[in-house]
Amino acid sequence: MINKIVHSMAEAMADIRDGAVVLIGGFGSIGQPNALIEALIEQGAKDLTVVANNAGVGHVGLARLMEVGRVRKIVCSYPRTTDPVVFEGLYRAGQIELEVMPQGTMAERMRAAGAGIPAFYTPTSVGTLLAEGKEVREFRGRRYVLEEAFHGDVALIEAWEADRWGNLTYKSSARNFNPVMAAAAALTIAQAQHIVPLGELDPEHIHTPGIYVDRVMRVPYGEPTVT
């Protein structure tokens, strides 16, 4: 019997190594798997490269992972959010590396990784600093930048519902990067507010099929907050 449901955070976080590339879902704090991030802090892996849209808010979740010194590098599109106090301090002190990527390029590089596409050409960033050193090629009279697939070692995902096969649904705009990252990592761990019996999720409305998911932990935390 396939059963991807785990019953402890220790089980959920097993095998995450120092130096891992960790993809973390969410847009701001919505869809960000804070319970899994807290568990990763507990687990102790360090020297991590974290990929997330933003660089953490306040002192919780991703911000706390950075605050306790586990993140060597962050890859994101928009570090300047409402309250990036932790990241800003580390960045100004030169204690964290930052790679800024256009948001769509970041999403597509991970999509490509999950889809077995090693690289692709995009019109985004042509003629800008973010295209420096990258191959540029012309197709039908327009210039495009070559971008490579971006693979994760681990993806931390926040879902709304899950079943024991790892099928997932998301709620409203909390979907964001989660399905893309789930497919782009070697090990995908999801936290879900609800665990339902196999067969109960409407197959027409499963957002992430279980093939992309390795472990599911039930975390019924209620409503997220924006800050």
Added chain:
Amino acid sequence: MNVKAKLGALANCTPWTREQIAANAARDIPEGFYVNLGIGIPVLVANYIPPEREVVIQSENGILGMGPEPPPEAINRWLINASKKYVSLVPGGSYVHHADSFAMIRGGHLDLCVLGAFQVAMNGDFANWSKSATDMPSVGGAMDLAVGAKAVWLLMDHTTKDGESKLLRRCTYPLTAVGAATRVYTNLAVLDVTVEAFAVREMAPGVSFEALQDVTDAPLSKAA
């Protein structure tokens, strides 16, 4: 002429407010347009589109058919816009994941994106993500929107607080995109990008063409 003298020529004008800049842009968006509104003044545009005019607003975090901020009792805590504020979904709206959201953006499906900017050049180059190497660079979805939408309108102040023109012959800040901007809505004027000059479509009350040229680095022309 120094900066103060230049601004003196505009002493008797009434610059448009942020809200009026947003209202000017909203007025010009036709029914049926699919539009992305960036953070800053652009998100205010949604408040000025008349409810009877159907314009579909896209938000980069995977919303097509975004509606206004809901009353407190109707807040869906999983539904935010690109500025991380609570919003609503209009009837007919849908959710997609990030790669699909940016396929929509990059794939040429949006009729228009409305963005803020630090600088714009007369050839349509613009800069809105980083002012220097020491600034914390935050690009977000701007580079994807700039190359993907069929039209790119910039909403911005005409000058810096010190009176320096933000409409330039060439941008000095790192570019967001090359030759992408099509129109600019400032507190002093509405102008089209024509490569040789900014073509003035409209000016704020009390602004003359000559006074506008005095505070604009790039050459101006009169729109046909």
